[in-house]
Amino acid sequence: MHDIRAIRENPAAFDRDLERRGLAPLSAELIALDDARKAAISAAQANQERRNALAKEIGGAKKAKDEARATELMAEVARLKDEAPGLDAAQGEAGKVLDERLAAIPNRPKDDVPEGADEHGNVEYRRFDASRERLTAGRQHFELGEATGLMDFEAAAKLSGSRFVVLKGQLARLERALGQFMLDLHTQEHGYMEVVPPVLVRDDAMFGTAQLPKFRDDQFAAGDGFWLIPTAEVPLTNLVRESILTEDELPLRFTALTPCFRAEAGAAGRDTRGMLRQHQFNKVELVSITAPEKSEEEHERMLACAEAVLKKLDLTYRVMTLCTGDMGFASRKTYDIEVWVPGQETYREISSCSVCGDFQARRMNARYRPKEGKGVHYVHTLNGSGVAVGRALIAVMENYQNPDGSVTIPSVLQPYMGGLNRIEGPAS
Template identity: 55%
Template sequence: MHDIRAIRDNPEGFDAALARRGLEGMSSSILSLDAERRAKIVEAETAKAEQNKASKEVGAAKARGDEAEFERLRALVAEKKADIARLNEEAGEMDARLRELLMGIPNLPLDDVPDGKDEEDNVELHRWGNPRNFGFTPVEHFEIAAVRHGMDFETAAKLSGSRFVLLKGGVARLHRALAQFMIDLHVTRHDLEETWTPVLVLEDMMTGTGQLPKFGEDSYQTREGWWLIPTAEVTLTNTVHGDLVDHASLPRRMVAHSQCFRSEAGSAGRDTSGMLRQHQFEKVEMVSVTDAETGMEEHARMTRCAEAVLEALELPYRTIALCTGDMGFSARITHDLEVWLPGQDKYREISSVSYCGDFQARRMNARYRPEGGGKPEFVHTLNGSGLAVGRSLIAVLENGQQEDGSVELPAALHPYLMGAKRLSSEGKLV
């Protein structure tokens, strides 16, 4: 959420930043509502002062025996009491409208984020690894012989409908091994704290990280009112919801492996084959809670943590700086990692690493106490996939596929598969 004081101080800068996002300027309507709200508050305070003054004079009029003045003052006290209640109610309604308005506005991009409208304007930062030269035409993951038994879309559709998958045998073990490998790498090499979180959360938690109120259709809600998390970003970031933490405890670096749920609203017709875009999937998610001084340094660090997973898995990738028109709602800057998928003959997103500044913290009222005292300040938050497990499975299968239908597996996964190095064309780990 945005700081109304910052908008008051620099409305032109606020509108210019929104224009980089492809949005119309909003400072005029925001400040008009804010001014009206503040005027109501001043009116209420003035009425309160007049009520207090009249209340004091009531006793004096009664003591003098001045009945007319006594009655006039009593009526004035009642009138001011009613005015105060009305003005406070009106100010409260305006405050709610202002908060709702500010809640619906995306974060402002940093100055060095490239300008652009969509993914065509994103900027490649670097590449790692070379796509393999196959002596045959590589196929997509679900067409590989080794995968056909272990990736069952028909049974999943019978159970749950479209965009679900049932994993079995060697493919299921490989999927599990990938998640375990990622968690171990982040904990042992990157010093992230392993965390296990619920997948059902209260509405305030979804609001805190920006999924609500604007993007409710993208997620699932139970009849009891809980929301299914679209990523563990929601739970990990909200661990500081409403808290005042010590500065010495920052940065807090967490990682969690969780089930994730997305309705994929608006994605009809996109990636309908295979398991690239599912309603239920798994991710290993990284979250950092830090301060303004170290936020960008932490963003570079988190990007490297995600890149390290792809390098360990020997998967070619490229790192992309998202342009202003392609960034997510809560982000100030985002780096996407795109892994090479030979079956599609293109790079596809496998991780998004975003720095949100204090945008989420304002929604959560999450602050820290500066060392040496002083006024509490909002924390700064970051999140990133480290990595999407299903998409990592796809990448391992497609990049390791052999002409006989088997799949050679990355050396980093061998210890997690009881020494198995290959997925045979029959779908067995050998």
């Protein structure tokens, strides 16, 4: 949510930021809506102030035994009372129209975000090369998984339709191992607090992190006012909604391993085979709540925490700074981590780390009280994948595949696999 006062103070800067997002100028429209809201408030206040003044005049008229004047004044009070509900309704409607318009506008990009219309404008930030010799080609994960009988898309389709999978046996255990490994890393080495949040949330929570109202069609509605979470960002970030923290409590760092649900699983006709784009998947999420002056530093820290997962798995990856045309709706700046997948002979996104400034905090009314100075201020929020478990499974399978169709287990995961160091290929 945007601050209308900041827009009023510098409308040209607001319009320039929207232009970088590919949007037309909106400051004049928003200021006009705010003027209408203020006029409605003034009209309602004037009505109340006039009624208060008339009450005193009526008392004076009655004291002076001027019944005619008192009757005249009481008639005016009655008329004003009749008008009051309409004025209150107009005030509420004007505020609602402004809020809805502000809620539909994406966040303003930071100054150092590169310009661009789509993913072709993204800029490489850094990369990491695995110590092992990198495979430049190989079988795709679904070819490996289906050959072993441990990755079953046909069974999933019978249960749920397309873009679902059933994992079995050692592959199911490997996915579980990846999630546990990531949670242990982030809680024991990176200082995140593990949380087990609900995966059903209400409208207010989805609005707070900006999934609603704009992306309603991308979500799974569960009925009775509930939504299945598209990511644990939603419940974790909303842990601080409608609260005032102390500065000493910041930063807060949360992590969770949850199933995630996306009604829109990607562009039509793309990644129709395999696990890359699914309606249901598991992900380890990272969320930070910080003071404004610490959020940029926290963004780099969060990125490094996500990268540590891939470094320990010894997977080749690169970090991309997303351009203005490819960032998410709520983000001010986003880093994507893209892991090398030899089956496709390309890099694919496995994590996205974003700093949102106070954009989500305003929607949630999440604030903090600084140690120095007066008043309360909005916190800054950040979120990132630490990382997507299913995509990590894909990366491990494809990068650790052997010519016989077996998959070597990365050494860091072997303790989670009961010492197993290899998932065998199809029986010969």
